[in-house]
Amino acid sequence: xxxxxxxxxxxxxxxxCGAGRLDVAAHGDGYAVSGPEGMLRTPGGQAxxxxxxxxxxxxxxxxxxxxxxxxxxxxxxxxxxxxAAQAAPEDFADWAHEALGRDPLLxxxxxxxxxxxxxxxxxxxxxxxxxxxxxALHTGGVVMAVRLATARFLERLSSxxxxxxxxxxxxxxxxxxxxxxxxxxxxxxxxxLAEAHGSGPLLAQMVANGGFTxxxxxxxxxxxxxxxxxxxDWSAFYHRLRDDAARAAEFAxxxxxxxxxxxxxxxxxxxGEGHGVEFKSTLRRNLMTGKNDPRVSHAxxxxxxxYLNSAGGALLLGVRDDGGVEGIETDGFENPxxxxxxxxxxxxxxxxxxxxxxxxxxxxxxxxxxxxxxxxRPSPRPxxxxxxxxxxxLYVRVGPSSxxxxxxxxxxxxxxxFGP
Numbered sequence: 001x002x003x004x005x006x007x008x009x010x011x012x013x014x015x016x017c018g019a020g021r022l023d024v025a026a027h028g029d030g031y032a033v034s035g036p037e038g039m040l041r042t043p044g045g046q047a048x049x050x051x052x053x054x055x056x057x058x059x060x061x062x063x064x065x066x067x068x069x070x071x072x073x074x075x076x077x078x079x080x081x082x083x084a085a086q087a088a089p090e091d092f093a094d095w096a097h098e099a100l101g102r103d104p105l106l107x108x109x110x111x112x113x114x115x116x117x118x119x120x121x122x123x124x125x126x127x128x129x130x131x132x133x134x135x136a137l138h139t140g141g142v143v144m145a146v147r148l149a150t151a152r153f154l155e156r157l158s159s160x161x162x163x164x165x166x167x168x169x170x171x172x173x174x175x176x177x178x179x180x181x182x183x184x185x186x187x188x189x190x191x192x193l194a195e196a197h198g199s200g201p202l203l204a205q206m207v208a209n210g211g212f213t214x215x216x217x218x219x220x221x222x223x224x225x226x227x228x229x230x231x232x233d234w235s236a237f238y239h240r241l242r243d244d245a246a247r248a249a250e251f252a253x254x255x256x257x258x259x260x261x262x263x264x265x266x267x268x269x270x271x272g273e274g275h276g277v278e279f280k281s282t283l284r285r286n287l288m289t290g291k292n293d294p295r296v297s298h299a300x301x302x303x304x305x306x307y308l309n310s311a312g313g314a315l316l317l318g319v320r321d322d323g324g325v326e327g328i329e330t331d332g333f334e335n336p337x338x339x340x341x342x343x344x345x346x347x348x349x350x351x352x353x354x355x356x357x358x359x360x361x362x363x364x365x366x367x368x369x370x371x372x373x374x375x376x377r378p379s380p381r382p383x384x385x386x387x388x389x390x391x392x393x394l395y396v397r398v399g400p401s402s403x404x405x406x407x408x409x410x411x412x413x414x415x416x417x418f419g420p
Contacts, residue, residue: 022063024056031056044083048075052256062247071196072244077251081188092187096179096201100172103200104224179205185255189248197241198225207245208252214245265364265371268314269323274400276313278303281326283317283343283372294388300374301350305385306395306402307376308355309417313397315374317343327369336363336370343372350386355379382414 022035032049033040033056040048050056062074084092100106179190179201186208193204199221206212212220218241222234231237268277280300286293300317307313318328333339340361347355358377363370384392394410395402405413 022060024053024060033060042079042082044079044086046079046082046086048078048082050256052254055254055256058250058254067243070240070244070247072192072247074247074251077185077188077192077248080192081184081255084188084191085184092191093176093180095191096176097172099194099201100175103175103202104198105200105202105220106168106171106175108224175202175205182209183252183255183257185257186252189252193245193248196244197221198228200224204248207249210249210253214242214249217245218242264314265316265366265373268316268373269319269325269366272323273321275397276307276311277316278313278400278402279316279319279321279323281318281320282331283328283339283346285331287326287330297346298350298388301346301385302395302402302404304347304355304359304374304376305351305383306397308351308358308379308383309394309413310378310397312358312376312378315376317372317374318369319371325367325369325371327367328363328372329369336372339372343374351383354381355383380418382410382418 022033022040024031024033027039027047027049030049030051031053032047042048048056048059059074059078066073179187182190182205186205189208190201190204193199193207194201197204199217203212203217203220203224207214207217218238221241222229222238229237269279271277273279280296280303281287282296283300284292284294284297286296300315303313303315307315318326318330320326328336328339331339333342343361344356347359358379360375362373362375364373365371382394384394386392394405394413396405396413397403
């Protein structure tokens with residue numbers, strides 16, 4: 001079978017028979033979608049089939065409810081995924097390498113490209129009053145996207161942020177490695193979103209893997225590409241971007257190949273500590289003295305504060321520095337609910353109640369013990385940590401550690417990262 005052409009054209013969003021006449025039935029060891037003329041196939045001749053009945057049911061429901069003019073559908077995404085599987089392995093890598101060279105997010109912050117491409121939505125110059133559509137939050141949309149993307153890259157590098165931004169090819173190679181390692185369903189979502197919206201692979205990847213919400217994706221796309229667009233109705237355009245992104249993210253989440261990934265906790269432990277991952281053996285128990293120690297709790301909260309002020313990250317409570325599982329049982333709480341209650345009491349007292357929407361707690365079993373995963377998203381506003389002496393400090397993530405900024409450093413950081 002011939003490879004998928006690089007300039008891939010999405011298949012029809014709806015089969016010619018009409019979505020209402022589609023059916024999902026058993027086929028071989030799995031299930032397939034059929035219509036009045038038999039089994040549905042991709043443009044490359046692949047049967048629209050899967051071992052997951054739930055996934056194919058979602059595909060048919062999507063086809064039945066898809067609005068006119070939608071650029072992204074389960075059917076188009078699955079056709080791309082199946083046909084791309086028959087193409088040469090380097091086809092996606094070739095496409096991604098070229099697409100990353102014109103990625104608007106990468107161009108917006110890379111010094112070697114920003115000046116050369118300021119007319120393509122770069123951030124060399126902020127827009128003047130009245131230029132940007134009112135619904136788009138320029139600083140929140142673009143700065144948040146850059147922070148998240150950079151954090152993902154730094155997890156994979158021994159070099160720092162300065163080197164990453166100074167070396168375009170390093171930036172592109174790192175992004176390419178991340179894209180090539182993604183499941184086939186996610187690669188299909190990245191490619192279709194990037195081509196349909198001009199969003200570039202980086203934003204598309206973040207929404208496909210759950211690092212960005214569809215609304216954040218839509219806002220960032222508008223902020224990065226508004227100079228080259230002439231939209232009569234920006235609100236309608238925003239909703240179309242958001243709905244397409246939500247559909248692509250759901251496709252990647254429901255696809256069987258995206259559900260075989262290991263648990264997040266085990267994956268983070270295997271990855272090891274770095275810019276976006278940190279381990280703490282306990283939340284309150286000092287392992288040297290065997291007693292509860294406020295300094296131990298403060299160390300965990302410093303990490304949370306630094307993630308909130310940087311690009312987010314994951315704190316694993318109950319994991320030792322060497323990756324061994326200590327378990328939250330060592331802290332002596334009756335159950336995970338009591339542990340979570342204590343964590344939130346500490347966090348609200350030291351960081352304020354406003355941080356709760358950006359911090360999620362979950363629990364997983366690993367090695368017969370319980371690990372608490374504290375997933376932190378970046379805050380849109382600076383977050384200060386109340387110290388023992390009642391002073392408030394600003395912490396940020398620097399490499400694999402959390403660093404307290406001086407007053408002058410904090411003022412400059414807040415100005416650059418959060419705006420006026």
